[in-house]
Amino acid sequence: MNNKTQLLAAEMDKEEQLPDDCMKNLSVDNLIYAMDQGKLKVLLAKYKHGIAANKWGLIGHWVKLDENLETAAYRVVTQATGVTNFHLDQLATFGKVNRYPLRRIITVVYYSLVRLEETNIIHGENTHEVAWFDVKALPELIFDHDEIVQASLEHLKYKVRHEPIGFSLLPEKFTLLQLQEIYEAILDIKLDKPNFRRKIQKMNLLINCKEKQKDVAHRAATLYRFDINVYEKLKDFGFNFEY
Amino acid sequence: MNNKTQLLAAEMDKEEQLPDDCMKNLSVDNLIYAMDQGKLKVLLAKYKHGIAANKWGLIGHWVKLDENLETAAYRVVTQATGVTNFHLDQLATFGKVNRYPLRRIITVVYYSLVRLEETNIIHGENTHEVAWFDVKALPELIFDHDEIVQASLEHLKYKVRHEPIGFSLLPEKFTLLQLQEIYEAILDIKLDKPNFRRKIQKMNLLINCKEKQKDVAHRAATLYRFDINVYEKLKDFGFNFEY
DNA sequence: ACAAAAGTGTTCTCAATACACCCATGG
DNA sequence: CCATGGGTGTATTGAGAACACTTTTGT
Missing domain, CATH: 3.90.79.10 (Nucleoside Triphosphate Pyrophosphohydrolase)
Incomplete structure (x- = not known):
């Protein structure tokens, strides 16, 4: 030796x-x-x-x-x-x-x-x-x-557009802006707020909690939660979130 | 023992x-x-x-x-x-x-x-x-x-919609119907011919070889080949083939 | 003539985009 | 009253879906 x-x-x-x-x-x-x-x-x-x-x-x-x-x-x-x-x-x-x-x-x-x-x-x-x-x-x-991290970030971009994985990163009750920020962070782009809201709402994945944010320095946003049942149906039919 | x-x-x-x-x-x-x-x-x-x-x-x-x-x-x-x-x-x-x-x-x-x-x-x-x-x-x-095969077939469906991998299964010169058949086989669906042609042509991935099929028992189809340069550009911009 | 596939045209609907605008709240 | 984010309305564009139709070729 x-x-x-x-x-x-x-x-x-x-x-x-x-x-x-x-x-x-x-x-x-x-x-x-x-x-x-x-x-x-x-x-x-x-x-x-x-x-x-x-x-x-x-x-x-x-x-x-x-x-x-x-x-x-x-x-x-x-x-x-x-x-x-x-x-x-x-x-x-x-x-x-x-x-x-x-x-x-x-x-x-x-x-x-x-x-x-x-x-x-x-x-x-x-x-x-x-x-x-x-x-x-x-x-x-x-x-x-580093190579692994870069590969995973690429994969996340891919994934977030085809499955609503974003919800896994949020608390049970969340605002639409929080959800939008996930897409913006993962895809590294800026999205149009009005269009984002309409698009996500039309998917019927969200349930309105009929509650508002508290203690924020601006108009309080509606809180939503994720409808897991609808998601299960969507998985079979396909899901799309292209921008 | x-x-x-x-x-x-x-x-x-x-x-x-x-x-x-x-x-x-x-x-x-x-x-x-x-x-x-x-x-x-x-x-x-x-x-x-x-x-x-x-x-x-x-x-x-x-x-x-x-x-x-x-x-x-x-x-x-x-x-x-x-x-x-x-x-x-x-x-x-x-x-x-x-x-x-x-x-x-x-x-x-x-x-x-x-x-x-x-x-x-x-x-x-x-x-x-x-x-x-x-x-x-x-x-x-x-x-x-069997589990592996099923997983790979799922993955192929996913993949074929976001990258033009179909071309890897075809000879250098091919007809639009051959290409359509790949999508139909992998996605296990039937596609509308006129719409398929328009869609694929609009992507500018195809180069017209200005040649026709030979010895077929019907009107000979135009042969196309794949434009690898356009593909490389598309990869960065994103590619979509939803049906 | 007929089968079989090539290829074109047209209409309708709906989603995506862009952007102007008003609302509510705290500091 | 102003900054910040919440939230609505609307006009335009273009892609996708459905389907009727014409063309070419071999048998």
Whole structure:
């Protein structure tokens, strides 16, 4: 064993804390999104150990031997955010030979949409810090995580136009402007307010709560909630939100 | 070692022929699609060994230690079809704990679109037979492959409406009816011919070859080819093919 | 002549767009 | 009274759907 190999082995020890009950070459990584005052944010962690030390990266973990991929992703999101009920979908799998410098790791990437007010961020023992970042102002990321984030943002654009996923980012009762801001943040465009309202209302996805906002420095907006039944019907028929 | 374990071990020997230079818990599977006389077909293999013996399944293989996932998928498709230039995209990754009965295997699934007339089907040493199947009349499939096929057909519907992938299934010069048949086969609907023509022509994706079909028992149709330059522009602007 | 597919024309409806305008509330 | 966002009205444009119709070619 030469010096370089020893160094690598030392790094790997520090890095991994890879438990025995996990698969050796497989991880899940999560893109956890939330809306915060009209901005789309993603949750990142600053790691303690190994080659990723003191750098920001996605929130991920190993997959247990007897654990489904989606279960692993769910576990990681819940552990980091405290949220138990959220939208979770597979994005894609990244497996370039050298994406992780020390050995071959394939990562299955999931993305989730959470409601900011339901979160209670906990940083695990492997991380110094866990924080929300505006997707338009991301720090430098470890490994291929920047590529992954960009791919997921593209995918979100695609998705938001064909499924009403926006509702997964809002509290139960929300205003039309809040909903509009989601589309604007994800698609990175400005929308016409009157047209947006009419369009979204015509879809019959919204139920008027017959309540108004409180304590706002302008005319109080009507609160709406999402009609899950109509959504289920729409899924079969197709849904479209092109601009 | 008890009897059952011995049996399993014997099965595994027969099953695998897992080479030393491959990852142990990872495979790629491929959905290879082509159009044949207005029908959408998918390529399947009938395996020789192990628990999949004499059953139909997707065309897959192990991923080499020093091979990217996409490279592995490309290799498998080329090996089975002889085609070297085709549309290849990742679909998703399937990794339920018991999807493969003998041990944990995660499979990264790709789909490819090939031109039937460019194919020269070769069946490898692990398969008795490789054949095209109409997606509307599939045989029983091994493991979770039916779930995978259904997911990919859903994804194709989604995809064909937002990217002009149809062209990847056609010869260089094709008629408008051939193109229409692709949309009809993938979306599983009937389209109005006059409206289809106008719509597709307005997109400026087609170049008139100023040639006609030969030897057809009806009025010869104009041949068109695909304008790749316009497509590249459209990708940025967005593309839509809703019906 | 007939089958089969190519290809054109026309009408109707409705969604998308642009933008002017009024309303309610707190500071 | 003004800033801020809520909310309505309306005219124009163009795409999509339905369908009647003519053209070309081989058998």
